[in-house]
Amino acid sequence: MINTDAIFHVKGESQFIDDRLTPEGTLYAAVFTSPVAHGKIIKINTAPLKRIEGVVKVITASDIPGENQIGNIIQDEVLLAEDEVHYIGQPIAIVVGTKPEIVRKAVKLIRAKVEVLPPVFNPREAFKKGHLITPTRTFSLGDVNKTWKECDLIVEGTVESGGQEHVYLETQGAFSYPTEKNTIKVISSTQAPSTVQKIVARVLDLPIRMIEVDVLRIGGGFGGKEDQAVSWAAMTALASYKLKKPVKLVLRRKEDILMTGKRHPYSSDFKMGLKRNGKILAYENTFYQNAGASADLSTAIMERSLFHATNSYYIPNAKINCASCRTNFPPNTAFRGFGAPQAMFVIESAIFKAADELGVDPTVIQKKNLLKKGDVFPYGMKLQDGKMRKCWEVAGEKYKVEKIKERINKFNSNNKIYKKGISIMPICFGISFTSSFLNQASALVHIYTDGSVSVSTAAIEMGQGVNTKIRQVAAKVLSINIDRVEVLSTKTSRVANTSPTAASTGADLNGNATKVACKNLMERLRKVASDYLKVISAKDIQIIDEEVYIKGRKTGLKWDELVNKAYMNRVSLSAQAHYVTPNIFFDRNIEKGKPFAYHVFGIAVTEVTIDCLRGIYEIDSVKVVHDAGKSFNLLIDRGQMEGGIVQGIGWATIEELMYGDDGKLLTDSLATYKIPDIYFAPKDIKVHFLKDSNSLSGILKSKAIGEPPFLYGIGTYFALIKAIREFRLDLKVNFSIPITPEKVLLSLYEKI
Ligand code: MTE
Numbered sequence: 001m002i003n004t005d006a007i008f009h010v011k012g013e014s015q016f017i018d019d020r021l022t023p024e025g026t027l028y029a030a031v032f033t034s035p036v037a038h039g040k041i042i043k044i045n046t047a048p049l050k051r052i053e054g055v056v057k058v059i060t061a062s063d064i065p066g067e068n069q070i071g072n073i074i075q076d077e078v079l080l081a082e083d084e085v086h087y088i089g090q091p092i093a094i095v096v097g098t099k100p101e102i103v104r105k106a107v108k109l110i111r112a113k114v115e116v117l118p119p120v121f122n123p124r125e126a127f128k129k130g131h132l133i134t135p136t137r138t139f140s141l142g143d144v145n146k147t148w149k150e151c152d153l154i155v156e157g158t159v160e161s162g163g164q165e166h167v168y169l170e171t172q173g174a175f176s177y178p179t180e181k182n183t184i185k186v187i188s189s190t191q192a193p194s195t196v197q198k199i200v201a202r203v204l205d206l207p208i209r210m211i212e213v214d215v216l217r218i219g220g221g222f223g224g225k226e227d228q229a230v231s232w233a234a235m236t237a238l239a240s241y242k243l244k245k246p247v248k249l250v251l252r253r254k255e256d257i258l259m260t261g262k263r264h265p266y267s268s269d270f271k272m273g274l275k276r277n278g279k280i281l282a283y284e285n286t287f288y289q290n291a292g293a294s295a296d297l298s299t300a301i302m303e304r305s306l307f308h309a310t311n312s313y314y315i316p317n318a319k320i321n322c323a324s325c326r327t328n329f330p331p332n333t334a335f336r337g338f339g340a341p342q343a344m345f346v347i348e349s350a351i352f353k354a355a356d357e358l359g360v361d362p363t364v365i366q367k368k369n370l371l372k373k374g375d376v377f378p379y380g381m382k383l384q385d386g387k388m389r390k391c392w393e394v395a396g397e398k399y400k401v402e403k404i405k406e407r408i409n410k411f412n413s414n415n416k417i418y419k420k421g422i423s424i425m426p427i428c429f430g431i432s433f434t435s436s437f438l439n440q441a442s443a444l445v446h447i448y449t450d451g452s453v454s455v456s457t458a459a460i461e462m463g464q465g466v467n468t469k470i471r472q473v474a475a476k477v478l479s480i481n482i483d484r485v486e487v488l489s490t491k492t493s494r495v496a497n498t499s500p501t502a503a504s505t506g507a508d509l510n511g512n513a514t515k516v517a518c519k520n521l522m523e524r525l526r527k528v529a530s531d532y533l534k535v536i537s538a539k540d541i542q543i544i545d546e547e548v549y550i551k552g553r554k555t556g557l558k559w560d561e562l563v564n565k566a567y568m569n570r571v572s573l574s575a576q577a578h579y580v581t582p583n584i585f586f587d588r589n590i591e592k593g594k595p596f597a598y599h600v601f602g603i604a605v606t607e608v609t610i611d612c613l614r615g616i617y618e619i620d621s622v623k624v625v626h627d628a629g630k631s632f633n634l635l636i637d638r639g640q641m642e643g644g645i646v647q648g649i650g651w652a653t654i655e656e657l658m659y660g661d662d663g664k665l666l667t668d669s670l671a672t673y674k675i676p677d678i679y680f681a682p683k684d685i686k687v688h689f690l691k692d693s694n695s696l697s698g699i700l701k702s703k704a705i706g707e708p709p710f711l712y713g714i715g716t717y718f719a720l721i722k723a724i725r726e727f728r729l730d731l732k733v734n735f736s737i738p739i740t741p742e743k744v745l746l747s748l749y750e751k752i
């Protein structure tokens with residue numbers, strides 16, 4: 001079944017914030033932001049704006065009726081700066097006027113007198129100064145200190161990974177309008193409508209019930225529209241509350257790139273101890289997370305880094321440390337993988353270095369330490385199944401990895417200018433929000449008297465196909481044609497207290513809630529049928545493909561008639577259901593528990609070719625064996641795989657954020673910040689979903705698919721390093737992402 005939205009997207013009929021018809025009298029907002037990375041505001045001069053026709057109002061912090069505070073997990077972020085600014089692009093004032101062009105022009109005329117204070121951009125420097133978002137945390141298993149002396153080899157090193165801009169197709173934005181009695185409706189491009197609702201209420205000093213947030217769909221989020229979607233919603237809500245007019249704010253691409261947070265850059269240390277045969281005995285590391293100027297989701301992201309520090313390996317002695325460091329960048333935020341990619345790049349680097357010193361291929365160490373059923377993670381959870389090793393075996397056989405290696409060796413000895421490299425990237429990713437309370441969802445299902453059905457859940461459709469999957473679940477449980485089912489917009493007045501659509505849990509949580517609601521409705525309908533057909537027990541009634549059966553015998557009663565009978569008999573055709581992921585918990589006092597419903601596994605085999613004259617490279621193929629459980633939508637899951645892989649490769653290779661010494665982002669457009677296009681994407685992406693797999697707690701036995709494929713992109717880094725090595729044996733690897741063609745070229749020829 002294809003994604004319900006696909007045809008509308010292609011025809012340009014899908015509505016994003018800026019496509020929605022606006023009422024007459026709609027005003028537009030633009031944001032005046034900090035020109036310096038750290039400073040004290042002396043004076044803001046808005047006088048020149050008085051001369052501009054069409055400017056209606058300039059809003060600053062003093063206009064806020066409630067709290068000037070938008071921090072969610074930690075309340076450390078103002079909506080509009082008051083006396084200090086902490087990053088370039090931090091909002092200071094909002095200009096509201098009759099046209100988008102007018103307010104943008106007006107913003108440029110505002111003058112800020114700011115006393116510049118020294119900024120900090122490096123997370124290690126911030127750490128030394130004690131600028132932490134939260135106290136450091138450590139996960140540990142066994143005893144690393146006692147183990148080092150048992151090791152034949154100990155490798156140490158540092159690893160860097162850069163940030164990443166989300167480049168969702170639809171930039172951030174919101175549209176708010178006032179209704180009766182001071183209530184405000186907010187149309188927001190967000191993954192977290194309840195967060196937006198709660199914080200808008202806080203800013204306006206209104207009860208949450210007076211704010212309604214509605215999201216039809218968003219043009220991509222990738223994690224960037226959880227907490228980061230709040231500002232624009234709050235600004236438009238504040239303006240419309242003050243002016244009693246509809247107000248719209250949709251960022252331009254450049255504004256979005258400059259003002260919003262990105263993936264967290266990490267700077268990390270590792271130490272790994274092994275036996276000569278490649279068995280890892282001990283692993284210790286420290287992540288210095290560059291959090292930016294305020295917490296946003298940094299603490300939760302830091303936690304996921306801790307959980308994924310040992311990737312797909314069993315390591316009996318591990319000590320994982322993480323510090324979330326406050327710097328003068330925009331607050332960094334969720335991005336597909338949520339701290340796991342940064343953590344996995346570190347351990348894969350450690351393995352690569354250890355393999356070098358042992359004189360073996362990294363795959364020898366990878367394979368030797370791969371997780372098996374019953375192994376314990378540093379956070380205390382036991383692995384429930386043996387699919388990790390299964391993926392490794394299947395990949396080896398299916399893609400004939402040894403044959404590829406031979407072919408590559410031959411190619412490399414026959415070519416001077418072009419060199420090929422291959423890598424294997426195993427992944428193991430935990431599914432569930434690591435904050436257990438977030439693992440809940442509700443659904444509201446209505447059957448109308450014509451037999452058509454609407455479903456409302458907490459899920460946000462962002463291109464990942466969750467609405468299609470929910471439609472499939474409803475149609476399957478109700479046993480009706482999928483065309484009868486509509487998934488409605490995600491609205492806080494229909495489904496309340498929602499968790500963000502994140503952590504890859506959208507389909508699992510909301511699909512399961514939908515399933516429960518539909519099951520309840522079916523039970524009622526079977527009772528209606530048994531009463532009408534005078535059958536003693538409703539258990540003997542089946543409803544299959546829109547027909548009613550008694551013990552397998554057709555009755556002639558059809559779905560629409562049955563629904564109508566229920567209505568005429570005053571039986572409710574609406575159901576609300578709540579679902580919670582069973583048996584998960586995590587105790588942060590001892591840093592142990594069972595935080596995940598299950599794990600997703602897979603292996604990617606990546607082949608690359610570099611041009612050693614020019615440093616440019618091509619990704620020949622990425623071949624994956626992936627455990628998606630029992631997928632019920634292979635088309636969507638394949639789409640998520642391909643998109644995730646390419647996005648992960650982008651982070652590892654060409655997406656490079658560059659800043660001036662003053663902290664100004666220089667790569668502020670898609671001309672200077674290059675993301676993968678179709679020519680850069682792997683020539684060949686093969687995806688094999690592991691057969692005979694299922695999941696007990698995923699929806700309809702499937703496994704979550706959203707984030708894990710991103711992690712395969714890390715393999716491209718190591719394939720490139722291997723290829724460079726073929727040209728230059730004495731390459732000193734400095735483990736650093738992204739590995740741009742420019743860096744490849746330099747590494748091929750620079751003097752060591
Ligand atoms: N796919 C598309 N097309 N657009 C997106 O914004 N976000 C990713 C992933 N796939 C995203 C996407 C991220 S970060 C997550 S957490 C999941 O989708 C969220 O959706 P799900 O929980 O329904 O998988």
Ligand code: QUE
Nearest residue numbers: 073300304338432433434435500502503
């Ligand atoms: C993965 C995620 C999220 C997460 C934990 C994960 C996420 C998110 C939160 C979160 C945590 C605490 C809060 C809150 C949100 O945790 O997206 O509001 O108080 O928002 O493992 O993707």
Ligand code: MOS
Nearest residue numbers: 223335336502503
């Ligand atoms: Mo995804 S980073 O959990 O929105």
